[in-house]
Amino acid sequence: MKKWRPFATMSEQYIGLKEIINKQVEVAQPVLTEEQIEQMNFTLIEALHKNKQVYLTYYKRGQCITETEFIQFVDSLGDVFIFIDDIFKLKNKMRLSDLIDVRLA
Structure with a gap:
């Protein structure tokens, strides 16, 4: 895909190439076992x-x-948890089903 970047002179071409590159980088969401979730x-x-x-x-x-x-x-019944960003100190809300791994620092 890198060889086609010089030809992206029009903005529409650049947007199209960017979408194609992003789709190639995408990965499927991993399926977790009950043990991993627990x-x-x-x-x-x-x-x-x-x-x-x-x-x-x-x-x-x-x-x-x-x-x-x-x-x-953490609200496991509501499938949500709230965390504080380490860099900006902002509160964020996320679904537990979006988590892949949690490790203590």
Whole structure:
């Protein structure tokens, strides 16, 4: 795909090539076992009670993203948790089903 970039002189061509490149990079969301989900829940609750920092790996728009966060709230019945971004100190809300991995920092 890199060899076609010099030909992207019109903005429509550039947008089209960018979409094609992004689709090639996309990965399917991994399917987790019940054991993995249970282990992630235990790690989230431990991080919440001990106020420990965690490495969150989650799936978003075809990519697996890993960030360092602090857990603030976990609602396993509502499939949601709230975490505080380590860099900007902002509260974020995410579905538990989007999580791929949780590790204590």
